[in-house]
Amino acid sequence: MASVKPSVPKGMRDFSPAEMVKRNYIFDTIKSVFRKFGYQQIETPTMENSATLMGKYGDEGDRLIFKVLNSGDYLSKAQPEWLGSTNAKLTNHISEKALRYDLTVPFARYVVQHQNDITFPFKRFQVQPVWRADRPQKGRYREFYQCDADVVGSNSLLNEAEFILIYDEALSKLGLTNFTIKINNRKILAGIAEIIGKPELIVDMTVAIDKLDKIGLDGVVNELLTKGFTREDIDRLEPVILLQGANAEKLEKLKTILSASETGLKGIAELETILSYLQSFTLIKATVEVDITLARGLNYYTGAIFEVKTNETVMGSIGGGGRYDDLTGMFGLKGLTGAGISFGADRIYDVLEELKLFPEASNQTTRVLICPFDAAGETYALPLLQQLRTASINAELYPAGAKIKKQLDYANNKNIPYVVVIGSDEVQSGQLTLKNMQTGEQQKLSADNILAVVK
RNA sequence: GUAGGUAUAGCUCAGUUGGUUAGAGCAUCGGUUUGUGGUACCGAGGGUCGUCGGUUCGAGCCCGAUUACUUACCCCA
Numbered sequence: 052m053a054s055v056k057p058s059v060p061k062g063m064r065d066f067s068p069a070e071m072v073k074r075n076y077i078f079d080t081i082k083s084v085f086r087k088f089g090y091q092q093i094e095t096p097t098m099e100n101s102a103t104l105m106g107k108y109g110d111e112g113d114r115l116i117f118k119v120l121n122s123g124d125y126l127s128k129a130q131p132e133w134l135g136s137t138n139a140k141l142t143n144h145i146s147e148k149a150l151r152y153d154l155t156v157p158f159a160r161y162v163v164q165h166q167n168d169i170t171f172p173f174k175r176f177q178v179q180p181v182w183r184a185d186r187p188q189k190g191r192y193r194e195f196y197q198c199d200a201d202v203v204g205s206n207s208l209l210n211e212a213e214f215i216l217i218y219d220e221a222l223s224k225l226g227l228t229n230f231t232i233k234i235n236n237r238k239i240l241a242g243i244a245e246i247i248g249k250p251e252l253i254v255d256m257t258v259a260i261d262k263l264d265k266i267g268l269d270g271v272v273n274e275l276l277t278k279g280f281t282r283e284d285i286d287r288l289e290p291v292i293l294l295q296g297a298n299a300e301k302l303e304k305l306k307t308i309l310s311a312s313e314t315g316l317k318g319i320a321e322l323e324t325i326l327s328y329l330q331s332f333t334l335i336k337a338t339v340e341v342d343i344t345l346a347r348g349l350n351y352y353t354g355a356i357f358e359v360k361t362n363e364t365v366m367g368s369i370g371g372g373g374r375y376d377d378l379t380g381m382f383g384l385k386g387l388t389g390a391g392i393s394f395g396a397d398r399i400y401d402v403l404e405e406l407k408l409f410p411e412a413s414n415q416t417t418r419v420l421i422c423p424f425d426a427a428g429e430t431y432a433l434p435l436l437q438q439l440r441t442a443s444i445n446a447e448l449y450p451a452g453a454k455i456k457k458q459l460d461y462a463n464n465k466n467i468p469y470v471v472v473i474g475s476d477e478v479q480s481g482q483l484t485l486k487n488m489q490t491g492e493q494q495k496l497s498a499d500n501i502l503a504v505v506k
Numbered sequence: 507g508u509a510g511g512u513a514u515a516g517c518u519c520a521g522u523u524g525g526u527u528a529g530a531g532c533a534u535c536g537g538u539u540u541g542u543g544g545u546a547c548c549g550a551g552g553g554u555c556g557u558c559g560g561u562u563c564g565a566g567c568c569c570g571a572u573u574a575c576u577u578a579c580c581c582c583a
Binding site: 058061109111112114115153181183185186187188189190191192195196197258347367368369370371393394395396397398399422424454455456457458459460461462463464470472474475476484486488491493 | 507539540541542543544574575576577578579580581582583
Protein backbone atom coordinates (compact mmCIF):
# COMPACT_ATOMS: atom_id res chain seq x y z
CA MET A 52 0.00 0.00 0.00
CA ALA A 53 1.29 3.43 -0.83
CA SER A 54 2.16 5.42 2.26
CA VAL A 55 -0.07 8.38 2.95
CA LYS A 56 1.22 11.58 4.45
CA PRO A 57 -0.26 11.58 7.94
CA SER A 58 -2.67 14.45 8.47
CA VAL A 59 -6.11 15.21 9.88
CA PRO A 60 -8.93 16.98 8.06
CA LYS A 61 -9.05 20.73 8.03
CA GLY A 62 -10.20 22.36 11.25
CA MET A 63 -9.86 19.14 13.27
CA ARG A 64 -7.21 18.29 15.82
CA ASP A 65 -5.43 15.54 17.73
CA PHE A 66 -5.08 15.93 21.48
CA SER A 67 -1.86 14.83 23.17
CA PRO A 68 -1.76 13.34 26.68
CA ALA A 69 -0.72 16.71 28.09
CA GLU A 70 -3.57 18.45 26.32
CA MET A 71 -6.10 15.88 27.45
CA VAL A 72 -5.17 16.44 31.08
CA LYS A 73 -5.92 20.13 30.65
CA ARG A 74 -9.08 19.54 28.65
CA ASN A 75 -10.42 17.14 31.24
CA TYR A 76 -9.68 19.69 33.92
CA ILE A 77 -11.98 22.13 32.11
CA PHE A 78 -14.69 19.56 31.43
CA ASP A 79 -14.62 18.21 34.99
CA THR A 80 -14.87 21.68 36.46
CA ILE A 81 -17.84 22.64 34.32
CA LYS A 82 -19.60 19.30 34.85
CA SER A 83 -19.24 19.50 38.61
CA VAL A 84 -20.92 22.91 38.62
CA PHE A 85 -23.74 21.66 36.41
CA ARG A 86 -24.33 18.79 38.83
CA LYS A 87 -24.25 21.14 41.78
CA PHE A 88 -27.19 23.02 40.27
CA GLY A 89 -29.21 19.84 39.73
CA TYR A 90 -28.47 19.14 36.08
CA GLN A 91 -28.13 15.53 34.91
CA GLN A 92 -25.98 14.28 32.06
CA ILE A 93 -27.25 12.71 28.85
CA GLU A 94 -25.62 11.88 25.54
CA THR A 95 -27.10 11.79 22.04
CA PRO A 96 -25.68 10.14 18.91
CA THR A 97 -22.99 11.70 16.77
CA MET A 98 -25.37 11.60 13.81
CA GLU A 99 -28.95 12.72 13.60
CA ASN A 100 -31.40 12.24 10.77
CA SER A 101 -30.95 15.14 8.38
CA ALA A 102 -34.60 16.04 8.77
CA THR A 103 -34.01 16.62 12.50
CA LEU A 104 -31.30 19.17 11.84
CA MET A 105 -32.14 20.86 8.56
CA GLY A 106 -34.04 24.12 8.74
CA LYS A 107 -33.29 24.73 12.43
CA TYR A 108 -30.33 27.05 12.01
CA GLY A 109 -31.34 29.19 9.04
CA ASP A 110 -29.97 28.96 5.51
CA GLU A 111 -26.45 29.74 6.62
CA GLY A 112 -26.62 27.02 9.25
CA ASP A 113 -27.94 24.42 6.82
CA ARG A 114 -24.95 25.07 4.61
CA LEU A 115 -22.60 24.40 7.53
CA ILE A 116 -24.06 21.01 8.47
CA PHE A 117 -21.83 18.05 7.63
CA LYS A 118 -23.91 15.56 5.66
CA VAL A 119 -23.11 11.86 5.73
CA LEU A 120 -23.34 9.92 2.51
CA ASN A 121 -25.75 6.98 2.50
CA SER A 122 -24.25 3.52 2.67
CA GLY A 123 -24.62 1.10 -0.21
CA ASP A 124 -24.84 1.80 -3.89
CA TYR A 125 -26.99 4.88 -3.58
CA LEU A 126 -26.25 6.00 -7.12
CA SER A 127 -27.94 2.96 -8.63
CA LYS A 128 -31.22 4.18 -7.15
CA ALA A 129 -30.67 7.70 -8.43
CA GLN A 130 -33.30 9.23 -10.65
CA PRO A 131 -32.06 11.18 -13.69
CA GLU A 132 -34.03 14.28 -12.71
CA TRP A 133 -32.09 14.60 -9.42
CA LEU A 134 -28.94 15.46 -11.30
CA GLY A 135 -30.59 18.30 -13.12
CA SER A 136 -31.99 19.83 -9.94
CA THR A 137 -30.29 21.80 -7.23
CA ASN A 138 -27.43 20.55 -5.13
CA ALA A 139 -29.59 20.62 -2.01
CA LYS A 140 -32.22 18.38 -3.53
CA LEU A 141 -29.67 15.83 -4.70
CA THR A 142 -28.14 15.87 -1.22
CA ASN A 143 -31.51 14.95 0.28
CA HIS A 144 -31.61 11.82 -1.81
CA ILE A 145 -28.10 10.53 -1.24
CA SER A 146 -27.69 11.66 2.38
CA GLU A 147 -30.17 10.88 5.13
CA LYS A 148 -27.90 11.49 8.12
CA ALA A 149 -25.81 14.41 9.32
CA LEU A 150 -23.33 15.20 12.10
CA ARG A 151 -24.80 17.16 14.97
CA TYR A 152 -24.37 20.91 14.59
CA ASP A 153 -25.04 21.78 18.22
CA LEU A 154 -26.41 20.09 21.33
CA THR A 155 -29.64 22.04 21.69
CA VAL A 156 -31.61 20.72 18.73
CA PRO A 157 -30.70 17.07 19.45
CA PHE A 158 -31.79 17.76 23.02
CA ALA A 159 -35.15 19.10 21.82
CA ARG A 160 -35.55 15.93 19.77
CA TYR A 161 -34.64 13.86 22.82
CA VAL A 162 -37.22 15.60 24.99
CA VAL A 163 -40.04 15.07 22.52
CA GLN A 164 -39.07 11.47 21.80
CA HIS A 165 -38.82 10.56 25.49
CA GLN A 166 -41.48 12.92 26.86
CA ASN A 167 -43.34 10.10 28.61
CA ASP A 168 -40.28 9.11 30.62
CA ILE A 169 -39.27 12.63 31.61
CA THR A 170 -40.32 14.45 34.76
CA PHE A 171 -40.56 18.17 34.14
CA PRO A 172 -38.92 20.53 34.70
CA PHE A 173 -36.13 18.53 33.09
CA LYS A 174 -32.63 19.82 33.71
CA ARG A 175 -29.98 18.16 31.61
CA PHE A 176 -26.37 18.80 30.70
CA GLN A 177 -24.41 17.43 27.80
CA VAL A 178 -20.70 17.59 26.93
CA GLN A 179 -20.02 16.34 23.44
CA PRO A 180 -18.33 17.42 20.22
CA VAL A 181 -20.25 19.18 17.47
CA TRP A 182 -19.27 19.68 13.83
CA ARG A 183 -19.57 22.64 11.51
CA ALA A 184 -18.40 22.80 7.89
CA ASP A 185 -17.13 26.31 8.50
CA ARG A 186 -13.92 27.95 7.35
CA PRO A 187 -11.59 27.48 10.31
CA GLN A 188 -9.64 30.38 11.79
CA LYS A 189 -8.36 31.46 15.16
CA GLY A 190 -10.60 30.01 17.87
CA ARG A 191 -12.86 28.36 15.26
CA TYR A 192 -12.66 24.69 14.50
CA ARG A 193 -14.70 22.26 12.44
CA GLU A 194 -14.90 19.89 15.38
CA PHE A 195 -15.24 21.36 18.84
CA TYR A 196 -16.83 20.57 22.18
CA GLN A 197 -19.83 22.25 23.66
CA CYS A 198 -20.82 22.01 27.30
CA ASP A 199 -24.54 22.66 27.45
CA ALA A 200 -26.99 22.92 30.32
CA ASP A 201 -30.66 23.33 29.47
CA VAL A 202 -33.91 23.21 31.38
CA VAL A 203 -37.28 22.56 29.73
CA GLY A 204 -40.73 22.77 31.21
CA SER A 205 -40.16 25.72 33.52
CA ASN A 206 -40.83 29.33 32.62
CA SER A 207 -39.45 30.66 35.89
CA LEU A 208 -36.86 33.36 35.43
CA LEU A 209 -35.02 31.84 38.37
CA ASN A 210 -33.52 29.49 35.78
CA GLU A 211 -31.99 32.42 33.94
CA ALA A 212 -30.61 33.82 37.18
CA GLU A 213 -29.11 30.43 37.99
CA PHE A 214 -27.42 30.26 34.61
CA ILE A 215 -25.57 33.42 35.52
CA LEU A 216 -24.54 31.80 38.81
CA ILE A 217 -23.33 28.73 36.90
CA TYR A 218 -21.22 30.84 34.56
CA ASP A 219 -19.84 32.74 37.51
CA GLU A 220 -18.92 29.69 39.55
CA ALA A 221 -17.47 27.60 36.71
CA LEU A 222 -15.36 30.33 35.15
CA SER A 223 -14.18 31.59 38.53
CA LYS A 224 -13.16 28.04 39.47
CA LEU A 225 -11.15 27.85 36.27
CA GLY A 226 -9.19 30.87 37.43
CA LEU A 227 -10.70 33.64 35.31
CA THR A 228 -10.96 36.84 37.30
CA ASN A 229 -12.28 39.38 34.85
CA PHE A 230 -15.17 38.36 32.64
CA THR A 231 -18.51 39.83 31.70
CA ILE A 232 -21.83 38.06 31.37
CA LYS A 233 -23.80 40.12 28.91
CA ILE A 234 -27.53 39.84 29.06
CA ASN A 235 -30.27 41.08 26.77
CA ASN A 236 -33.77 40.05 25.80
CA ARG A 237 -35.07 39.17 22.39
CA LYS A 238 -38.36 40.87 23.25
CA ILE A 239 -36.55 44.16 23.78
CA LEU A 240 -34.97 43.82 20.34
CA ALA A 241 -38.39 43.06 18.88
CA GLY A 242 -39.79 46.09 20.70
CA ILE A 243 -37.11 48.33 19.23
CA ALA A 244 -37.83 47.11 15.72
CA GLU A 245 -41.50 47.70 16.40
CA ILE A 246 -40.97 51.29 17.58
CA ILE A 247 -38.91 52.07 14.51
CA GLY A 248 -41.68 50.62 12.41
CA LYS A 249 -39.61 47.90 10.78
CA PRO A 250 -40.49 44.73 12.70
CA GLU A 251 -39.82 42.63 9.61
CA LEU A 252 -36.19 43.75 9.60
CA ILE A 253 -35.45 42.66 13.18
CA VAL A 254 -32.88 40.07 12.11
CA ASP A 255 -30.91 42.50 9.95
CA MET A 256 -31.13 45.07 12.70
CA THR A 257 -29.80 42.78 15.42
CA VAL A 258 -27.01 41.41 13.24
CA ALA A 259 -25.89 44.96 12.51
CA ILE A 260 -26.01 46.42 16.02
CA ASP A 261 -24.34 43.30 17.40
CA LYS A 262 -21.19 44.45 15.61
CA LEU A 263 -21.06 47.80 17.40
CA ASP A 264 -17.90 47.17 19.41
CA LYS A 265 -16.25 45.62 16.37
CA ILE A 266 -16.96 48.05 13.53
CA GLY A 267 -18.06 51.13 15.46
CA LEU A 268 -21.14 53.32 15.10
CA ASP A 269 -20.33 54.41 11.55
CA GLY A 270 -19.96 50.82 10.42
CA VAL A 271 -23.28 49.88 11.98
CA VAL A 272 -25.02 52.86 10.38
CA ASN A 273 -23.63 51.95 6.97
CA GLU A 274 -24.75 48.37 7.29
CA LEU A 275 -28.23 49.42 8.41
CA LEU A 276 -28.54 51.72 5.40
CA THR A 277 -27.71 48.89 3.01
CA LYS A 278 -30.26 46.66 4.70
CA GLY A 279 -33.15 49.02 3.99
CA PHE A 280 -33.26 51.30 7.01
CA THR A 281 -33.74 55.03 6.45
CA ARG A 282 -31.91 57.93 8.12
CA GLU A 283 -34.94 58.59 10.31
CA ASP A 284 -35.00 54.97 11.44
CA ILE A 285 -31.37 55.18 12.41
CA ASP A 286 -31.85 58.47 14.24
CA ARG A 287 -34.44 56.76 16.38
CA LEU A 288 -32.26 53.71 16.86
CA GLU A 289 -29.08 55.54 17.78
CA PRO A 290 -29.97 56.57 21.36
CA VAL A 291 -30.97 52.97 22.08
CA ILE A 292 -27.78 51.34 20.93
CA LEU A 293 -25.61 53.97 22.58
CA LEU A 294 -27.38 53.55 25.91
CA GLN A 295 -24.97 54.03 28.82
CA GLY A 296 -25.07 53.66 32.56
CA ALA A 297 -25.74 51.04 35.21
CA ASN A 298 -28.07 48.18 34.43
CA ALA A 299 -31.06 49.63 36.30
CA GLU A 300 -30.46 53.01 34.70
CA LYS A 301 -30.41 51.52 31.20
CA LEU A 302 -33.64 49.68 31.83
CA GLU A 303 -35.36 52.83 33.14
CA LYS A 304 -34.40 54.75 30.01
CA LEU A 305 -35.54 51.89 27.85
CA LYS A 306 -38.94 51.89 29.51
CA THR A 307 -39.51 55.39 28.25
CA ILE A 308 -38.28 54.65 24.76
CA LEU A 309 -40.28 51.45 24.44
CA SER A 310 -43.39 52.66 26.27
CA ALA A 311 -45.47 52.07 23.16
CA SER A 312 -44.35 48.49 22.72
CA GLU A 313 -46.01 45.87 24.87
CA THR A 314 -43.46 43.26 23.82
CA GLY A 315 -40.56 45.54 24.60
CA LEU A 316 -41.87 46.35 28.08
CA LYS A 317 -42.30 42.66 28.79
CA GLY A 318 -38.68 42.07 27.88
CA ILE A 319 -37.59 44.82 30.24
CA ALA A 320 -39.68 43.36 33.06
CA GLU A 321 -38.08 39.97 32.50
CA LEU A 322 -34.60 41.40 32.79
CA GLU A 323 -35.59 43.23 35.95
CA THR A 324 -36.86 40.01 37.50
CA ILE A 325 -33.63 38.19 36.68
CA LEU A 326 -31.54 40.99 38.15
CA SER A 327 -33.66 41.07 41.30
CA TYR A 328 -33.14 37.32 41.80
CA LEU A 329 -29.41 37.92 41.57
CA GLN A 330 -29.54 40.42 44.43
CA SER A 331 -30.05 37.52 46.83
CA PHE A 332 -26.84 35.86 45.65
CA THR A 333 -23.20 36.89 45.74
CA LEU A 334 -21.29 36.61 42.49
CA ILE A 335 -17.69 35.47 42.79
CA LYS A 336 -15.93 37.22 39.91
CA ALA A 337 -18.48 37.88 37.17
CA THR A 338 -19.74 41.23 36.02
CA VAL A 339 -23.31 41.22 34.75
CA GLU A 340 -24.04 43.80 32.11
CA VAL A 341 -27.25 44.60 30.30
CA ASP A 342 -26.21 45.10 26.69
CA ILE A 343 -28.88 46.09 24.21
CA THR A 344 -26.56 45.45 21.27
CA LEU A 345 -26.16 41.79 22.18
CA ALA A 346 -27.99 39.79 19.52
CA ARG A 347 -26.80 36.18 19.09
CA GLY A 348 -27.34 34.56 15.76
CA LEU A 349 -29.64 31.66 16.44
CA ASN A 350 -33.18 32.55 15.59
CA TYR A 351 -34.97 30.32 18.06
CA TYR A 352 -34.32 32.51 21.11
CA THR A 353 -37.42 34.32 22.34
CA GLY A 354 -36.57 35.72 25.78
CA ALA A 355 -33.37 36.38 27.67
CA ILE A 356 -30.11 35.93 25.80
CA PHE A 357 -26.64 35.61 27.30
CA GLU A 358 -23.12 35.89 26.09
CA VAL A 359 -19.90 35.59 28.09
CA LYS A 360 -16.69 37.37 27.22
CA THR A 361 -13.37 37.44 28.97
CA ASN A 362 -11.82 40.86 29.34
CA GLU A 363 -8.30 39.57 29.84
CA THR A 364 -7.56 38.56 26.26
CA VAL A 365 -8.90 38.94 22.75
CA MET A 366 -11.20 36.05 22.08
CA GLY A 367 -14.70 35.64 20.71
CA SER A 368 -17.39 34.75 23.17
CA ILE A 369 -16.62 31.79 25.42
CA GLY A 370 -20.24 30.99 26.15
CA GLY A 371 -23.78 31.89 25.28
CA GLY A 372 -27.38 30.91 25.63
CA GLY A 373 -30.90 32.05 26.16
CA ARG A 374 -34.56 31.16 26.40
CA TYR A 375 -36.47 29.60 23.54
CA ASP A 376 -40.21 29.28 24.00
CA ASP A 377 -41.01 26.77 21.33
CA LEU A 378 -38.02 24.68 20.41
CA THR A 379 -39.84 21.38 20.81
CA GLY A 380 -42.69 22.67 18.67
CA MET A 381 -40.61 21.75 15.65
CA PHE A 382 -40.96 18.14 16.71
CA GLY A 383 -44.66 18.36 17.43
CA LEU A 384 -44.65 19.08 21.16
CA LYS A 385 -46.20 22.50 21.68
CA GLY A 386 -46.14 24.79 24.66
CA LEU A 387 -42.94 23.56 26.27
CA THR A 388 -40.58 26.35 27.16
CA GLY A 389 -36.87 25.95 27.59
CA ALA A 390 -33.71 27.86 28.38
CA GLY A 391 -30.09 26.93 28.21
CA ILE A 392 -26.46 27.95 28.15
CA SER A 393 -23.32 26.68 26.56
CA PHE A 394 -19.63 26.84 27.38
CA GLY A 395 -17.15 26.92 24.48
CA ALA A 396 -14.58 24.56 25.99
CA ASP A 397 -12.06 24.89 23.17
CA ARG A 398 -11.97 28.64 23.46
CA ILE A 399 -11.78 28.48 27.24
CA TYR A 400 -8.77 26.19 26.74
CA ASP A 401 -7.09 28.77 24.52
CA VAL A 402 -7.81 31.50 27.05
CA LEU A 403 -6.46 29.53 30.03
CA GLU A 404 -3.39 28.61 28.00
CA GLU A 405 -2.76 32.23 27.06
CA LEU A 406 -3.21 33.43 30.63
CA LYS A 407 -1.23 30.48 32.03
CA LEU A 408 -4.06 29.51 34.35
CA PHE A 409 -3.71 25.74 34.16
CA PRO A 410 -2.64 24.21 37.48
CA GLU A 411 1.00 23.10 37.49
CA ALA A 412 0.53 19.60 38.92
CA SER A 413 -1.86 18.63 36.18
CA ASN A 414 0.90 17.22 33.95
CA GLN A 415 1.88 14.41 36.29
CA THR A 416 0.20 11.11 35.67
CA THR A 417 2.56 8.35 36.80
CA ARG A 418 3.96 8.80 40.30
CA VAL A 419 6.52 5.99 40.42
CA LEU A 420 8.55 4.31 37.70
CA ILE A 421 10.34 1.07 38.54
CA CYS A 422 13.57 0.65 36.57
CA PRO A 423 15.01 -2.88 36.54
CA PHE A 424 18.54 -3.55 35.32
CA ASP A 425 17.80 -7.03 34.15
CA ALA A 426 15.20 -9.75 34.02
CA ALA A 427 15.86 -10.73 37.64
CA GLY A 428 15.18 -7.18 38.76
CA GLU A 429 12.00 -7.12 36.73
CA THR A 430 10.73 -10.29 38.38
CA TYR A 431 11.65 -8.95 41.80
CA ALA A 432 9.76 -5.71 41.05
CA LEU A 433 6.42 -7.26 40.21
CA PRO A 434 5.03 -7.60 43.78
CA LEU A 435 6.08 -4.01 44.58
CA LEU A 436 4.34 -2.84 41.43
CA GLN A 437 1.10 -4.38 42.61
CA GLN A 438 1.52 -3.04 46.15
CA LEU A 439 1.88 0.48 44.78
CA ARG A 440 -1.22 0.17 42.67
CA THR A 441 -3.19 -1.37 45.53
CA ALA A 442 -2.27 1.71 47.54
CA SER A 443 -3.75 3.83 44.70
CA ILE A 444 -0.37 5.11 43.59
CA ASN A 445 -0.02 5.39 39.82
CA ALA A 446 2.94 3.18 39.02
CA GLU A 447 4.56 1.55 36.03
CA LEU A 448 7.41 -0.83 35.39
CA TYR A 449 9.84 -0.17 32.57
CA PRO A 450 10.28 -3.53 30.80
CA ALA A 451 13.76 -4.96 31.45
CA GLY A 452 16.34 -4.80 28.69
CA ALA A 453 16.83 -1.06 28.31
CA LYS A 454 19.74 0.90 29.68
CA ILE A 455 19.14 2.85 32.85
CA LYS A 456 19.89 6.08 31.01
CA LYS A 457 17.03 5.43 28.66
CA GLN A 458 14.71 4.52 31.51
CA LEU A 459 15.51 7.73 33.39
CA ASP A 460 14.98 9.70 30.18
CA TYR A 461 11.56 8.14 29.97
CA ALA A 462 10.80 9.19 33.55
CA ASN A 463 11.95 12.71 32.77
CA ASN A 464 9.84 13.08 29.69
CA LYS A 465 6.76 11.86 31.51
CA ASN A 466 7.43 14.09 34.48
CA ILE A 467 7.51 11.13 36.87
CA PRO A 468 8.67 12.34 40.30
CA TYR A 469 9.95 9.03 41.77
CA VAL A 470 12.02 6.20 40.35
CA VAL A 471 12.86 2.87 42.02
CA VAL A 472 16.04 1.28 40.68
CA ILE A 473 16.36 -2.50 41.07
CA GLY A 474 19.56 -4.36 40.15
CA SER A 475 21.42 -7.37 41.58
CA ASP A 476 22.47 -5.45 44.75
CA GLU A 477 18.89 -4.53 45.54
CA VAL A 478 17.57 -8.00 44.83
CA GLN A 479 20.18 -9.47 47.20
CA SER A 480 19.73 -7.01 50.06
CA GLY A 481 16.02 -6.27 49.71
CA GLN A 482 16.96 -2.59 50.13
CA LEU A 483 15.74 -0.82 47.00
CA THR A 484 17.10 2.41 45.59
CA LEU A 485 14.52 5.20 45.58
CA LYS A 486 15.47 8.23 43.53
CA ASN A 487 13.72 11.58 43.70
CA MET A 488 13.83 12.90 40.14
CA GLN A 489 13.43 16.53 41.14
CA THR A 490 16.21 16.73 43.72
CA GLY A 491 18.35 13.84 42.43
CA GLU A 492 18.59 12.39 45.98
CA GLN A 493 18.79 8.62 46.39
CA GLN A 494 18.20 6.41 49.39
CA LYS A 495 18.10 2.69 50.08
CA LEU A 496 14.72 1.64 51.46
CA SER A 497 12.60 -1.43 51.96
CA ALA A 498 9.53 -1.84 49.79
CA ASP A 499 7.26 -0.83 52.70
CA ASN A 500 9.20 2.35 53.35
CA ILE A 501 9.07 3.25 49.68
CA LEU A 502 5.30 3.03 49.81
CA ALA A 503 5.26 5.37 52.78
CA VAL A 504 7.56 7.91 51.17
CA VAL A 505 5.93 8.22 47.77
CA LYS A 506 2.39 8.19 49.06
C1' G B 507 -19.11 32.22 -1.00
C1' U B 508 -15.03 36.75 -0.88
C1' A B 509 -9.81 38.50 -0.10
C1' G B 510 -4.73 37.77 1.47
C1' G B 511 -0.49 34.67 3.30
C1' U B 512 2.38 30.16 3.48
C1' A B 513 4.31 25.33 1.49
C1' U B 514 12.32 23.16 2.15
C1' A B 515 14.40 16.86 7.23
C1' G B 516 9.73 13.85 12.16
C1' C B 517 8.99 19.36 14.31
C1' U B 518 10.32 24.89 14.03
C1' C B 519 12.59 27.41 10.28
C1' A B 520 17.33 29.63 7.35
C1' G B 521 18.68 29.44 2.20
C1' U B 522 21.93 36.20 -0.60
C1' U B 523 20.91 39.65 -7.50
C1' G B 524 18.90 32.37 -10.24
C1' G B 525 25.10 29.17 -10.09
C1' U B 526 28.47 23.37 -8.56
C1' U B 527 27.45 18.37 -3.24
C1' A B 528 20.40 22.38 0.09
C1' G B 529 21.78 24.02 5.96
C1' A B 530 20.73 25.05 11.49
C1' G B 531 18.20 24.18 16.09
C1' C B 532 15.07 20.68 18.38
C1' A B 533 13.67 15.51 18.26
C1' U B 534 15.44 10.28 17.35
C1' C B 535 19.47 6.65 17.59
C1' G B 536 24.69 5.53 18.95
C1' G B 537 29.14 6.97 21.72
C1' U B 538 32.24 9.68 25.69
C1' U B 539 30.02 6.81 30.79
C1' U B 540 29.18 -2.14 30.60
C1' G B 541 24.54 0.52 37.63
C1' U B 542 22.02 6.52 37.13
C1' G B 543 18.41 11.37 33.87
C1' G B 544 17.62 16.85 33.03
C1' U B 545 23.75 20.11 31.52
C1' A B 546 28.27 19.16 28.12
C1' C B 547 31.10 17.05 23.95
C1' C B 548 31.55 13.61 19.49
C1' G B 549 28.97 10.98 15.69
C1' A B 550 24.86 8.83 12.64
C1' G B 551 20.36 8.27 10.10
C1' G B 552 16.64 11.27 7.86
C1' G B 553 14.96 15.84 2.07
C1' U B 554 12.14 13.46 -5.66
C1' C B 555 12.60 21.67 -1.83
C1' G B 556 3.65 20.37 -1.94
C1' U B 557 2.23 18.80 -7.26
C1' C B 558 2.20 19.76 -12.65
C1' G B 559 3.92 22.80 -16.44
C1' G B 560 6.82 27.15 -18.34
C1' U B 561 11.21 30.71 -18.78
C1' U B 562 16.70 29.74 -18.66
C1' C B 563 23.06 27.13 -20.40
C1' G B 564 21.37 26.43 -15.26
C1' A B 565 15.38 26.95 -10.81
C1' G B 566 14.56 25.69 -3.65
C1' C B 567 14.66 30.95 -5.67
C1' C B 568 11.37 33.84 -11.50
C1' C B 569 6.22 32.97 -14.12
C1' G B 570 1.42 30.15 -14.62
C1' A B 571 -1.86 26.50 -12.92
C1' U B 572 -3.29 23.17 -9.09
C1' U B 573 -3.72 21.08 -4.15
C1' A B 574 -3.20 21.54 1.01
C1' C B 575 -2.74 24.47 5.23
C1' U B 576 -3.56 29.22 7.38
C1' U B 577 -5.49 34.48 8.47
C1' A B 578 -9.42 38.01 7.83
C1' C B 579 -14.64 38.95 6.00
C1' C B 580 -19.82 36.70 5.95
C1' C B 581 -21.63 33.78 9.90
C1' C B 582 -20.61 31.71 14.45
C1' A B 583 -18.53 28.71 20.17
